[in-house]
Amino acid sequence: MELLNTSNITMKFGGLTAVKELNLEINKGEIVALIGPNGAGKTTAFNMITGVYAPTSGRIFLGESDITGAKPHLITKKGLARTFQNIRLFKELSVLDNVFIANHLHLKSNIFEAVLHLPRYKKEKKSILEKSLFLLEKLDLLSFKEDKAKNLPYGMQRRLEIARALATNPQILLLDEPAAGMNPRETDNLTSFIKDIRDEFELTIFLIEHHMSVVMGISDRIYVLDHGVTIAVGNPYEIQNDQRVIEAYLGVSEDA
Structure with a gap:
């Protein structure tokens, strides 16, 4: 195909x-x-x-x-997702937050629901967190989840960039x-x-x-x-x- x-x-x-x-x-x-x-x-x-x-x-x-x-x-x-030759991470954010943010591309709840923490947003947030942790585990990054992205070894930063791309499905x-x-x-x-x-x-x-x-x-x-x-x-x-x-x-x- x-x-x-x-x-x-x-x-x-x-x-x-x-x-x-x-x-x-x-x-x-x-x-x-x-x-x-x-x-x-x-x-x-x-x-x-x-x-x-x-x-x-x-x-x-x-x-x-x-x-x-x-x-x-x-x-x-x-x-269709991509990575870049020059790594583009949110370097001051945690490894988990980097992947969590990438999931927002497919959010169905709006900013109003997010600000008020309405049920649909809370359900989606829980699902995104679970998915982010799953991706970190699969890419051997789970133990670094609280670390700032900039503190990862270079090879792990590459993996994190790929994890973010995978978060977009x-x-x-x-x-x-x-x-x-x-x-x-x-x-x-x-x-x-x-x-x-x-x-x-x-x-x-x-x-x-x-x-x-x-x-x-x-x-x-x-x-x-x-x-x-x-x-x-x-x-x-x-x-x-x-x-x-x-x-x-x-x-x-x-x-x-």
Whole structure:
């Protein structure tokens, strides 16, 4: 079942084409990676899909919903959540509060009910607290629940950001360089962690990542961008042996 589809999405900034006619097809339950050298257009692609940018041309579909140019919070409500390369947490708030706040996207009670602590709000608040604690337990963060987010080790901050994304009830989770800043041990743990949350929460995962050990270790399929253009699509073995990909990453000598 196809969950995310982009049809010839293009992003231009003045005379610069950052991404040209990108076509993605991501099926339910897959782990798909988007890779390429620095400046290839990967984050621009993520920003179009998540509503940060409206594509210059092309369409984006989440299931049967056309989400092209929709606001980020509306896209999130439809079931697409993301993390960022630069961690974006409420650093002065507790670990629990960070996840608790993310749940409010789906609140049905209004501010009037919240201020007066009316029954519907109290029931929802209890449910959100239980869900937040459940997510912290599943992501091995429960023992840190009262700690300020800024005091967590770096790898745990990454987990917390993912916990917040999971609190929005996504169908598909976009991870923007989840291994950035991690040491080798944390990077190794991340590979199994991503697989585990895919299975535990029945997710589809789409990620940008520079660590090839992570990409090759977890991806069902890989898209490769170079200067905004798709140069290869395939499984890890096919990508590792694609001459165009090798040249994009390593260059090619004049003799060659």
